[in-house]
């Protein structure tokens with residue numbers, strides 16, 4: 196099936212007499228008549244649902260849809276994007292080991308990698324996109340378990356060069372993890388370009404309506420853990436789960452089975468069935484929303500470029516953008532709804548522009564149907580001095596826009612009138 200059809204119909208196949216729409220199973224638990232049946236399930240949890248911390252039928256159908264959309268072999272939904280990212284890493288790296296990550300990351304992810312994972316004994320080695328392959332490879336050692344990037348780094352708008360990083364990961368036999376939140380599988384499918392694990396904050400485009408915080412991890416099934424000494428915990432019996440061996444139990448889906456059996460079981464960052472149900476409804480229109488969002492964003496990026504009050508615009512869909520060629524190579528059907536621009540002047544002009552907007556509201560969010568705006572320097576990156584902001588690629592005059600699916604002329608009019616007033 197093509198992406199558009201999976202969005203609408205993937206993950207749920209009713210049998211005769213079943214509800215046509217994926218039902219909401221708002222239940223913590225599941226009934227089995229025979230104790231042998233229950234005992235069997237404790238041995239083979241994939242065979243059915245036991246308890247909604249581990250799995251739930253509504254969540255499972257939604258997971259199956261996202262797995263199909265990304266072209267993976269299995270998925271696990273979580274209570275937030277952050278918990279998906281945390282578990283995606285914990286499932287690979289243990290105390291004393293490390294991961295490699297690009298330094299341009301979503302702020303929460305940066306903090307997790309810089310402060311919280313090191314507290315647990317897992318170190319992050321940060322690299323910059325403009326380092327040479329040799330410089331990046333020199334950071335890899337025998338304890339390196341993953342390389343982590345975002346399809347497009349927000350707000351620096353760096354497009355991931357999948358071929359380049361997949362080659363480095365292949366050469367050293369390490370897992371390539373990609374946060375595909377902002378591109379979504381409608382535009383980019385990272386597994387087709389060598390990624391092995393995909394994570395999402397489903398809070399953004401997958402839900403699309405700003406109603407549910409959530410995350411999801413997808414297993415590409417394209418990494419050979421079996422017999423790989425770097426990942427021996429996938430290949431030896433797990434004493435915490437009656438000696439299951441994940442590469443045997445899970446086969447190609449060893450990664451995601453291990454994530455569920457170890458981390459979902461013990462840490463319990465499960466989504467509520469209601470949120471899975473709502474997010475699944477959101478995904479039914481993902482393709483239609485992304486198409487409109489992307490075409491709106493491209494038109495507005497061009498409009499901003501022509502406005503005399505605007506100093507620069509970063510949007511990978513623009514010809515001449517530093518990342519346009521890479522975006523052309525990896526993106527399909529458009530370039531997403533996020534754009535960043537610098538207003539002539541500084542912090543004050545950027546803040547005044549936001550004050551003058553009427554339709555486009557200031558919120559700490561991105562990627563839903565409503566257009567919104569944020570001033571990174573005074574909000575998400577407020578603790579940083581102007582010098583540190585520059586290091587992080589954020590200038591005081593930077594404005595971040597997340598473009599929704601409203602009428603593009605109304606959005607253009609709002610932006611133009613606000614620029615006129617400053």
Ligand SMILES: *Cc1c(COP(=O)(O)O)cnc(C)c1O
Pocket residue numbers: 275276277278301303304345349374376377395396397398399408409410
């Ligand atoms: C929002 C976001 C996250 C964090 O997800 P939450 O659902 O807010 O926990 C991670 N990565 C990216 C790219 C995001 O935009």
